[in-house]
Amino acid sequence: MDEPATPRAPAVYFDGTSSARNDVIVEAGQSGLRILAAPGTGRTLARLLDEWNYAELRRASAPAGVLRLARRGETLLARLEIRDARLAATIEKRAEALDRGGAAERRLQRRVIGLGFAAAASLTLTAAFGLPALAGRIIPFIPLAVERKLGDAVDKNIRAAMDSQHLGTAFVCGANDGEAAGRAALDKLVGKLQAAAALPFPLAVEVVRRAAANAVALPGGRIYVNEGLIAQARTPDELAGVLAHEIGHVAHRDGVRTVLQTAGLSFLFGMMLGDFVGGGAVVIAARTVLRSAYSRRVEAAVDAYSVDLMTKAGGDPRALGVILARIAEDKDEGVRLLLEHPETRERIAAINAVAVTGATRPLLDAAGWDALKRICGSPAKDTANAVR
């Protein structure tokens, strides 16, 4: 071995009390470094500035080709910069804490990556299963007054979004001449369902001038039924089945559930896990996937509720399945029930599995159904309304 026992080389030393640059000679001994002032003119003996033990050395970040040393637990920011490759190699060999080759650093990094991966998986599972469970526990403690206020706030936005033709008050059917009978028939139908449902607060069902065969329930008991849904329904029980489905959302307080879950998802995927891609699209994608997973469970529960409620009210519990099938087939006009709903076939099968068969009487008589079909006036009059 041609390596000297105590190799020495010039280096730069900052003592941490001032920014003065000290040109020094560093001597790598067996247990530590000796930092000696470089002999200036007229001085022959090198003065000892400091002694650093190998055990207390720490590598500070530096450009390639420089070994920058600091001391562990330092209060002063003393730094020693060694550019001499041979001296640096010796120090790295003798001071194990310096992690020559970066094995410890890589180990730490692997641990961080592993833990990060585990944390991401844990947060995703929390979002998929923990959030719905938590929301279910919290909902009973939310007063109905808060839910109604929430519903009012949502209502403004939902109505503005649905009323694409800016009809204003004319957006709701049943107020014009010749529509009152339809409104009365609707109230009768809703009344029967409401009596069977025994909800703690009244429902507010409105039919609106919108072509898509759909209905929507808001927090607080407000339900909007599209004109297009009534056009698709062939019997009062088909409409009642959909209404019972929406009443199920109200009874299960799904509006509040959605708000709680959305807030939870925003927290988990918007804040804890950073928006690392930018633009928020991955956050939105993750939320959409998880929301549709939630929605499958929620919709299945509400379909079962509809069957139960229709049976209690004396209507045909299978009618919901019939109208769902018709709407799913009607692709010419592109009308489809909400995309978030689970596969229609599965839903119909589930409905028919729980529905008890037996002779039922329609929930509205022929005259009432006739009136209800005209709650938004005749098609010709409707077009005139839209232009006006």
Added chain:
Amino acid sequence: MTAVATTADGVIPRQTPASVKFLGREAAYWRLRIKGAVLLVFTLGLYRFWFATDVRRFLWSHTEIGGETLEYTGLAGELLGGFLLAIAIVVPLYTGIAVAALALDAAEGVIAGIAFVLLVLLGQMALYRARRYRLTHTVFRGVRFDQHGAAWRYALYALAWWTLIVVTLGLAYPWAQAGLQRFKMRHTSYGDLAGSFAGSGTALFLRGLPIWLAVFGPLVGAFVALSRMVDWDALNRMIAAGGNSPLAVLVGGAGAAPFVVAGTAAVASILAALSLYPLFAATMMRWWISGLRFGAVSVRSHLRTWQIYRIYLRFVGLLTLFLLALAVIVGVGVALFNLAVRPNRDVAELLTSTFTVILYVVAALGASTIYQVAVTFALWRQSAQSAELSGAAALAEVRAAGAPSSALGEGLADALGVGGI
């Protein structure tokens, strides 16, 4: 630069004290960025604290001022801790705002307004505190930088300036920048060497005015032209009659002309903004660097505008190449897959949505990585290389002062999404 040159008596020669250099190689930065981007995906972003620390270590340690490089002493664990602390502040705050909006019947607009101002203030405080963390974890020649001054004071000051900027359509921006930079630099120090800022808002305004005119001029012109086309009498009659469609009247009299005017102005404005952005960036950077002072040490920037144009053009070129390559790979891949497998409809739908998400992640992360290297890194390097110090002798006799600060500000900035990490 890092080669060892020793004199006969073994002493490293002092380098000229006035130059600023950047020693980092772009290839190394590419590796750092790509590795970080991949790890971000697999940890759903949790790796960001370690990533930011690695990036800062690289940029700091390769920036050389008067022969000595900077050192970043921050730790990823500190950033994570700051973030968790910030979560403990931001979550109750958001909850409080939501509860207040539901519980109070006061107009929703009032609550939303208060919440907005509150969040803007908190965001500015976070940015100021984050700057403090970065400065107190920057070591140069064994002495750290420091920042003092109350963050809430800075936040109020910034809010006032930004309000003025919005009200004046951006014309107040130069003075706002000068004021905010003065505030920041007055509260910045290197050891016992106090910082200050000498940039003048008026000088920046005069240099920026042509850019402002080119971008906002077409819009203002179009607004004036359009207001002359309006048949004000007809509009008044319609409003008096209770009509609710002012646009119909506005458009009715003039035919397609208003749309042509508005469209042309918008296109002209957008084109001007895109083509002048590098000029704006260069002007700002030069002005900012040349205004920095530490005691008797002053900085001058010799940054050339064409250098910044080259940086942005290179970015556009690289991004185009990347997206083209991605499109070709995806196109060929999909075609081959369909030929080889012929999946049924359900499987195809599932695969399509999965691959769309993956493709989006790859495209977005790739684009941001290209931006970080081709623009951010290049700007850092170019600004460092073109800076020149005078009075740098003062840097050699600074007494150490200050202590490292917590990373709460960094965490708040991250949690509020106002940047930082």
